[in-house]
Amino acid sequence: xxxxxxxxxxVFSVLGFAALIALGQWQLERRDWKLDLIGRMxxxxxxxSISIGDHEAALALPVEETEYRHIELTGRFHHEEExxxxxxxxxxxxxxxxxxxLELADxxxxxxxxxxxxxxxxxxxxxxxxQTEGRVSxxxxxxxxxxxxxxxxxxxxxxxxxxxRDVAKMAxxxxxxxxxxxxxxxxxxxxxxxxxxxxxxRPQLKNDHLQYALTWFGLAGVLVGVYFAYHVSRxxxxxxxxx
Numbered sequence: 001x002x003x004x005x006x007x008x009x010x011v012f013s014v015l016g017f018a019a020l021i022a023l024g025q026w027q028l029e030r031r032d033w034k035l036d037l038i039g040r041m042x043x044x045x046x047x048x049s050i051s052i053g054d055h056e057a058a059l060a061l062p063v064e065e066t067e068y069r070h071i072e073l074t075g076r077f078h079h080e081e082e083x084x085x086x087x088x089x090x091x092x093x094x095x096x097x098x099x100x101x102l103e104l105a106d107x108x109x110x111x112x113x114x115x116x117x118x119x120x121x122x123x124x125x126x127x128x129x130x131q132t133e134g135r136v137s138x139x140x141x142x143x144x145x146x147x148x149x150x151x152x153x154x155x156x157x158x159x160x161x162x163x164x165r166d167v168a169k170m171a172x173x174x175x176x177x178x179x180x181x182x183x184x185x186x187x188x189x190x191x192x193x194x195x196x197x198x199x200x201x202r203p204q205l206k207n208d209h210l211q212y213a214l215t216w217f218g219l220a221g222v223l224v225g226v227y228f229a230y231h232v233s234r235x236x237x238x239x240x241x242x243x
Contacts, residue, residue, distance in 0.1 A: 001238070001239050001240075002237070002238060002240070003236065003237045004236040004237075005231060005236065006231070006236070009230070010227075013223060017220050017224065020216050020217070020219050020220035020223065021216070023216040024212075024213045024214075024216035024220065025213075027209045027210070027212040027213035027216060028209065028210070031207065031210050031213065034205065034207045034209060038205055038207065040068070041068045044066070044067070044068040044069045045068050045069070045070065047069055048070075049070040049071060049072050049139070050066060050069050050070070050071045050072070050142070051071070051072040051073075052071065052072075052104075052110075052180075053073075053074070053105060053106075054104055054105065054106040054108060055104065055106055055108030055178050055180070058108065058110060058180035058181070058182075061142070061180075061182070063142070063144050063181060064144070066142055067142055067143060067144050067182075068141055068142065068143070069141070069142050070139060070140070070141055070142075070187075071139070071140060071141070071142045072137070073102060073104065073110055073112070073137070073138045073139075073140075073184065074104070074105070074135060074136070074137050074138070075103050075104045075105065075110070075135065075136070075138070076102070076103045076134065076135055076136070077100050077102055077103075077112070077114075077131075077132060077133075077136065078100065078102075078103060078109075078174075079100060079124060081100070082099065082101075082124065082174075083098075083100070083111075083160060083170050083173065083174060084096040084097075084098065084099070084160050084162060085097040085113070085162045086161055086162065087116065089116045089118075089197075092116070092118050094119055095117055095118040095119050095121075095122075096116070096117055096119070096122055096161075097113050097116055097117075097196070098114045098115060098116075098117060099111055099112065099113050099114070099162075099165070099183070100114055101171070101176045101179070102136075102184075103176075107178065108178035108179070108180070109171065109176045109177075109178060109179045109180070110179070110180040110183075110184055111167055111170060111171065111174075111180070111183050111184070112138055112140065112183075112184045112185075113143075113165070113183055113184065113185040114186050114191075114196040114198065115190065115195075115197045115199065116196055116199070117195045117197070121195055127193055127196070128193075129191070129192040129193030130190070130191040130192060130193045130194070130195045130196060131191075132191050132192075138184065138186055139187060139188055140184040140185050140186040140188075140198075141184070141185045141187065142182050142183075142184060143165070143182060143183045143184070144183075145165065145166055145167035145183065146164050146165045147164065148163070148164040148166060149164075152164050155169070157173055160173075165183055167179060167180075167181060167182065186198045187199070
């Protein structure tokens with residue numbers, strides 16, 4: 001058997017092979033992380049509900065350990081300060097989740113994601129029946145704050161359109177203070193008029209990382225096959241003595 005590899009082709013092929021294997025391994029690690037997250041989320045969402053009544057209790061909650069737990073609140077919505085987080089509903093297309101400050105008995109606030117409305121109902125006047133007045137009881141799922149990343153769109157404060165649920169930034173824009181360091185995503189029934197529509201309390205987490213890993217590993221295998229096939233076609237790899 002003889003083999004006379006091209007130097008630079010071999011160098012680039014080895015680097016490419018290593019990169020593809022690394023990407024596949026990274027996807028396997030992401031799969032393990034996602035499975036752990038799904039397991040923790042399921043366990044917390046089936047745990048007993050948390051109940052808080054004031055700012056002190058809200059601050060005492062360790063958000064990292066209680067995220068995805070159900071929580072119960074009682075207070076009064078400040079609908080005039082609602083915020084609009086741009087998102088999509090599978091059956092309705094683009095629209096907004098309505099995030100409204102809920103005032104607790106001690107005058108502190110919790111931001112509550114009340115649910116989804118389509119774009120045509122962004123104006124509260126178009127869904128006045130759903131602007132519940134007086135003291136209300138709210139149940140939902142506790143979620144941590146999210147700060148904007150490098151690839152996120154910039155929030156438009158003038159138009160009240162948000163792309164990240166950054167609790168501190170939203171509270172400042174709404175003009176409320178003593179705000180809990182987390183968000184509550186409301187579940188349960190829709191209010192009068194049907195809007196906003198709850199239903200996003202449980203995140204739908206895709207776990208396609210094994211498929212992605214197999215794709216990267218498969219591409220690494222293809223690269224190896226192409227590398228050797230090219231050398232065979234050029235007469236630089238074969239059986240017997242090179243004549």
